[in-house]
Amino acid sequence: MSFIARWLFAFCLLAATYNPTEYNYVRWVTQYGAENLSIAVLCGLIIVIGYIIYLRATLRSIGGFGMALVLALVGAILWVLYDLGLVKLDNPGINTWLALLALSIVLGVGLSWSHVRRALSGQADMDDVDE
Template identity: 40%
Template sequence: MNGSTTTLGWSGLLVRLLAALVLVMATYNPEEKSYYHWVSQNLDSLNAIMAFAGVALLIGWAIFIRATLRSLGLIGVVLAAAFFGTLVWLMVEQDIVSPNNIRAFTYIILVMVSLVIGMGMSWSFIRRRMTGQLDVDDVD
Protein backbone atom coordinates (compact mmCIF):
# COMPACT_ATOMS: atom_id res chain seq x y z
CA MET A 1 0.00 0.00 0.00
CA ASN A 2 1.39 3.38 -0.98
CA GLY A 3 1.54 5.68 2.04
CA SER A 4 0.90 8.81 -0.02
CA THR A 5 -2.57 7.57 -0.96
CA THR A 6 -3.55 6.64 2.59
CA THR A 7 -2.44 9.73 4.51
CA LEU A 8 -3.45 13.34 4.41
CA GLY A 9 -1.35 16.14 5.79
CA TRP A 10 -2.38 19.67 6.64
CA SER A 11 -1.41 20.82 3.15
CA GLY A 12 -3.64 18.20 1.52
CA LEU A 13 -6.56 19.19 3.74
CA LEU A 14 -5.98 22.87 2.95
CA VAL A 15 -5.87 22.16 -0.79
CA ARG A 16 -9.20 20.32 -0.60
CA LEU A 17 -10.80 23.09 1.45
CA LEU A 18 -9.53 25.76 -0.95
CA ALA A 19 -10.72 23.76 -3.97
CA ALA A 20 -14.17 23.51 -2.38
CA LEU A 21 -14.19 27.25 -1.68
CA VAL A 22 -13.16 28.03 -5.27
CA LEU A 23 -15.89 25.73 -6.62
CA VAL A 24 -18.58 27.31 -4.44
CA MET A 25 -17.48 30.91 -5.08
CA ALA A 26 -17.03 30.32 -8.82
CA THR A 27 -20.59 29.01 -8.98
CA TYR A 28 -22.17 31.87 -7.01
CA ASN A 29 -21.00 34.78 -4.87
CA PRO A 30 -22.56 38.08 -3.79
CA GLU A 31 -19.96 40.15 -5.66
CA GLU A 32 -21.65 39.17 -8.96
CA LYS A 33 -18.38 37.66 -10.25
CA SER A 34 -19.64 34.11 -10.65
CA TYR A 35 -20.84 31.64 -13.24
CA TYR A 36 -24.44 32.25 -12.17
CA HIS A 37 -24.17 35.99 -12.77
CA TRP A 38 -22.17 35.58 -15.98
CA VAL A 39 -24.80 33.34 -17.54
CA SER A 40 -27.86 35.12 -16.14
CA GLN A 41 -26.63 38.48 -17.46
CA ASN A 42 -25.89 37.00 -20.90
CA LEU A 43 -28.81 34.66 -21.51
CA ASP A 44 -29.32 36.09 -24.99
CA SER A 45 -25.73 35.32 -26.01
CA LEU A 46 -24.96 31.87 -24.61
CA ASN A 47 -21.88 30.38 -26.23
CA ALA A 48 -19.60 27.36 -26.12
CA ILE A 49 -17.30 28.74 -23.42
CA MET A 50 -20.25 29.34 -21.09
CA ALA A 51 -21.48 25.81 -21.71
CA PHE A 52 -17.98 24.40 -21.20
CA ALA A 53 -17.53 26.31 -17.93
CA GLY A 54 -20.95 25.11 -16.76
CA VAL A 55 -20.11 21.49 -17.50
CA ALA A 56 -16.74 21.89 -15.73
CA LEU A 57 -18.53 23.26 -12.65
CA LEU A 58 -21.06 20.42 -12.77
CA ILE A 59 -18.22 17.90 -12.87
CA GLY A 60 -16.60 19.60 -9.87
CA TRP A 61 -19.87 19.56 -7.93
CA ALA A 62 -20.48 15.91 -8.82
CA ILE A 63 -17.02 14.93 -7.58
CA PHE A 64 -17.32 16.87 -4.32
CA ILE A 65 -20.91 15.85 -3.56
CA ARG A 66 -20.25 12.18 -4.34
CA ALA A 67 -17.13 12.12 -2.16
CA THR A 68 -18.94 13.96 0.64
CA LEU A 69 -21.90 11.59 0.59
CA ARG A 70 -19.61 8.55 0.46
CA SER A 71 -17.47 9.66 3.37
CA LEU A 72 -19.98 11.47 5.61
CA GLY A 73 -23.18 9.74 4.51
CA LEU A 74 -26.55 11.44 4.47
CA ILE A 75 -26.72 11.53 8.27
CA GLY A 76 -23.25 13.11 8.43
CA VAL A 77 -24.21 15.79 5.91
CA VAL A 78 -27.42 16.53 7.85
CA LEU A 79 -25.43 16.73 11.10
CA ALA A 80 -22.86 19.04 9.48
CA ALA A 81 -25.66 21.27 8.17
CA ALA A 82 -27.26 21.28 11.64
CA PHE A 83 -23.90 22.13 13.23
CA PHE A 84 -23.30 25.06 10.90
CA GLY A 85 -26.94 26.17 11.07
CA THR A 86 -26.82 26.38 14.85
CA LEU A 87 -23.44 28.12 14.59
CA VAL A 88 -25.07 30.84 12.45
CA TRP A 89 -27.91 31.05 14.96
CA LEU A 90 -25.35 31.47 17.76
CA MET A 91 -23.54 34.20 15.79
CA VAL A 92 -26.83 36.08 15.33
CA GLU A 93 -27.83 35.62 18.97
CA GLN A 94 -24.42 36.88 20.16
CA ASP A 95 -24.64 39.90 17.79
CA ILE A 96 -21.59 38.77 15.83
CA VAL A 97 -23.52 39.11 12.58
CA SER A 98 -26.77 40.94 11.88
CA PRO A 99 -29.62 38.98 10.30
CA ASN A 100 -30.27 42.06 8.15
CA ASN A 101 -26.83 41.88 6.53
CA ILE A 102 -27.67 39.72 3.52
CA ARG A 103 -24.18 39.95 2.02
CA ALA A 104 -22.52 38.70 5.23
CA PHE A 105 -25.11 35.93 5.58
CA THR A 106 -24.51 34.87 1.98
CA TYR A 107 -20.76 34.67 2.53
CA ILE A 108 -21.22 32.73 5.76
CA ILE A 109 -23.49 30.21 4.03
CA LEU A 110 -21.14 29.85 1.05
CA VAL A 111 -18.13 29.30 3.33
CA MET A 112 -20.07 26.75 5.35
CA VAL A 113 -21.11 24.85 2.22
CA SER A 114 -17.48 24.80 1.10
CA LEU A 115 -16.39 23.57 4.55
CA VAL A 116 -18.92 20.73 4.44
CA ILE A 117 -17.91 19.54 0.97
CA GLY A 118 -14.21 20.18 1.60
CA MET A 119 -14.26 18.20 4.84
CA GLY A 120 -16.41 15.58 3.14
CA MET A 121 -13.72 15.22 0.50
CA SER A 122 -11.16 14.68 3.28
CA TRP A 123 -13.18 12.90 5.95
CA SER A 124 -12.09 9.32 5.30
CA PHE A 125 -8.45 10.44 5.63
CA ILE A 126 -9.22 12.37 8.82
CA ARG A 127 -11.17 9.46 10.32
CA ARG A 128 -8.35 7.02 9.57
CA ARG A 129 -5.82 9.35 11.15
CA MET A 130 -7.96 9.82 14.26
CA THR A 131 -8.83 6.13 14.73
CA GLY A 132 -6.00 4.25 13.04
CA GLN A 133 -8.53 2.30 10.97
CA LEU A 134 -8.59 1.40 7.29
CA ASP A 135 -11.38 2.07 4.82
CA VAL A 136 -12.92 -0.80 2.91
CA ASP A 137 -11.43 0.73 -0.25
CA ASP A 138 -7.92 0.29 1.22
CA VAL A 139 -8.11 -3.49 1.69
CA ASP A 140 -6.35 -5.42 -1.08
Protein backbone atom coordinates in the same frame (compact mmCIF):
# COMPACT_ATOMS: atom_id res chain seq x y z
CA MET B 1 -3.56 17.99 0.60
CA SER B 2 -4.81 19.46 3.85
CA PHE B 3 -8.34 20.15 5.01
CA ILE B 4 -7.82 23.87 4.39
CA ALA B 5 -6.98 23.25 0.73
CA ARG B 6 -10.00 20.96 0.25
CA TRP B 7 -12.28 23.46 1.99
CA LEU B 8 -10.85 26.40 0.03
CA PHE B 9 -11.40 24.63 -3.29
CA ALA B 10 -15.00 23.82 -2.26
CA PHE B 11 -15.56 27.45 -1.29
CA CYS B 12 -14.14 28.66 -4.60
CA LEU B 13 -16.31 26.19 -6.51
CA LEU B 14 -19.46 27.36 -4.73
CA ALA B 15 -18.52 31.05 -4.98
CA ALA B 16 -17.66 30.73 -8.67
CA THR B 17 -21.09 29.23 -9.27
CA TYR B 18 -22.99 31.91 -7.36
CA ASN B 19 -22.18 34.74 -4.98
CA PRO B 20 -23.75 38.13 -4.20
CA THR B 21 -21.32 40.02 -6.44
CA GLU B 22 -21.61 40.31 -10.20
CA TYR B 23 -18.64 37.97 -10.72
CA ASN B 24 -20.15 34.49 -10.83
CA TYR B 25 -21.10 31.86 -13.37
CA VAL B 26 -24.87 32.19 -12.98
CA ARG B 27 -24.91 35.94 -13.64
CA TRP B 28 -22.37 35.66 -16.44
CA VAL B 29 -24.41 32.99 -18.24
CA THR B 30 -27.68 34.90 -17.87
CA GLN B 31 -26.13 38.10 -19.25
CA TYR B 32 -23.56 36.92 -21.79
CA GLY B 33 -24.08 33.17 -22.16
CA ALA B 34 -25.89 33.41 -25.48
CA GLU B 35 -23.01 35.37 -27.00
CA ASN B 36 -20.39 32.89 -25.72
CA LEU B 37 -22.34 29.65 -25.71
CA SER B 38 -19.36 27.35 -26.21
CA ILE B 39 -17.44 28.96 -23.34
CA ALA B 40 -20.55 28.89 -21.13
CA VAL B 41 -21.04 25.17 -21.78
CA LEU B 42 -17.35 24.41 -21.17
CA CYS B 43 -17.30 26.35 -17.88
CA GLY B 44 -20.59 24.76 -16.85
CA LEU B 45 -19.21 21.27 -17.47
CA ILE B 46 -16.09 22.05 -15.44
CA ILE B 47 -18.25 23.27 -12.55
CA VAL B 48 -20.49 20.19 -12.75
CA ILE B 49 -17.45 17.91 -12.69
CA GLY B 50 -16.22 19.71 -9.56
CA TYR B 51 -19.60 19.22 -7.88
CA ILE B 52 -19.71 15.54 -8.85
CA ILE B 53 -16.27 14.94 -7.35
CA TYR B 54 -17.15 16.70 -4.10
CA LEU B 55 -20.69 15.36 -3.71
CA ARG B 56 -19.74 11.78 -4.54
CA ALA B 57 -16.83 11.79 -2.10
CA THR B 58 -18.93 13.48 0.59
CA LEU B 59 -21.87 11.10 0.21
CA ARG B 60 -19.54 8.07 0.28
CA SER B 61 -17.61 9.24 3.32
CA ILE B 62 -20.21 10.82 5.64
CA GLY B 63 -23.51 10.17 3.85
CA GLY B 64 -26.62 12.30 3.84
CA PHE B 65 -27.05 12.12 7.61
CA GLY B 66 -23.43 13.21 8.14
CA MET B 67 -23.91 16.10 5.74
CA ALA B 68 -26.99 17.22 7.66
CA LEU B 69 -25.12 16.85 10.94
CA VAL B 70 -22.15 18.96 9.79
CA LEU B 71 -24.53 21.58 8.38
CA ALA B 72 -26.46 21.61 11.68
CA LEU B 73 -23.20 22.06 13.59
CA VAL B 74 -22.17 25.00 11.39
CA GLY B 75 -25.67 26.44 11.77
CA ALA B 76 -25.48 26.13 15.56
CA ILE B 77 -22.08 27.88 15.55
CA LEU B 78 -23.54 30.71 13.47
CA TRP B 79 -26.50 30.89 15.85
CA VAL B 80 -24.15 31.27 18.83
CA LEU B 81 -22.18 33.96 16.98
CA TYR B 82 -25.47 35.75 16.24
CA ASP B 83 -26.60 35.54 19.88
CA LEU B 84 -23.25 36.94 21.03
CA GLY B 85 -23.65 39.84 18.58
CA LEU B 86 -20.62 38.87 16.50
CA VAL B 87 -22.64 38.21 13.33
CA LYS B 88 -25.44 40.35 11.97
CA LEU B 89 -28.01 38.73 9.67
CA ASP B 90 -29.70 41.86 8.31
CA ASN B 91 -27.57 42.01 5.13
CA PRO B 92 -28.64 39.56 2.37
CA GLY B 93 -25.16 39.63 0.83
CA ILE B 94 -23.54 38.56 4.09
CA ASN B 95 -26.18 35.84 4.49
CA THR B 96 -25.28 34.48 1.06
CA TRP B 97 -21.57 34.42 1.95
CA LEU B 98 -22.40 32.65 5.23
CA ALA B 99 -24.43 30.05 3.32
CA LEU B 100 -21.52 29.52 0.92
CA LEU B 101 -19.19 29.16 3.90
CA ALA B 102 -21.47 26.61 5.57
CA LEU B 103 -21.91 24.53 2.42
CA SER B 104 -18.19 24.62 1.66
CA ILE B 105 -17.43 23.38 5.17
CA VAL B 106 -19.78 20.45 4.60
CA LEU B 107 -18.06 19.59 1.31
CA GLY B 108 -14.59 20.09 2.80
CA VAL B 109 -15.37 17.81 5.74
CA GLY B 110 -16.86 15.23 3.40
CA LEU B 111 -13.78 15.14 1.20
CA SER B 112 -11.45 15.06 4.22
CA TRP B 113 -13.35 12.62 6.43
CA SER B 114 -11.54 9.49 5.27
CA HIS B 115 -8.23 11.09 6.23
CA VAL B 116 -9.59 12.10 9.65
CA ARG B 117 -11.02 8.64 10.30
CA ARG B 118 -7.74 6.98 9.30
CA ALA B 119 -5.79 9.30 11.63
CA LEU B 120 -8.17 8.63 14.54
CA SER B 121 -8.71 4.89 14.13
CA GLY B 122 -5.67 3.74 12.19
CA GLN B 123 -7.95 2.02 9.67
CA ALA B 124 -7.95 2.93 6.01
CA ASP B 125 -11.13 3.16 3.94
CA MET B 126 -11.27 1.21 0.71
CA ASP B 127 -13.64 1.52 -2.22
CA ASP B 128 -15.49 -1.59 -3.28
CA VAL B 129 -13.35 -2.98 -6.07
CA ASP B 130 -14.28 -6.04 -8.11
CA GLU B 131 -11.26 -8.04 -9.15
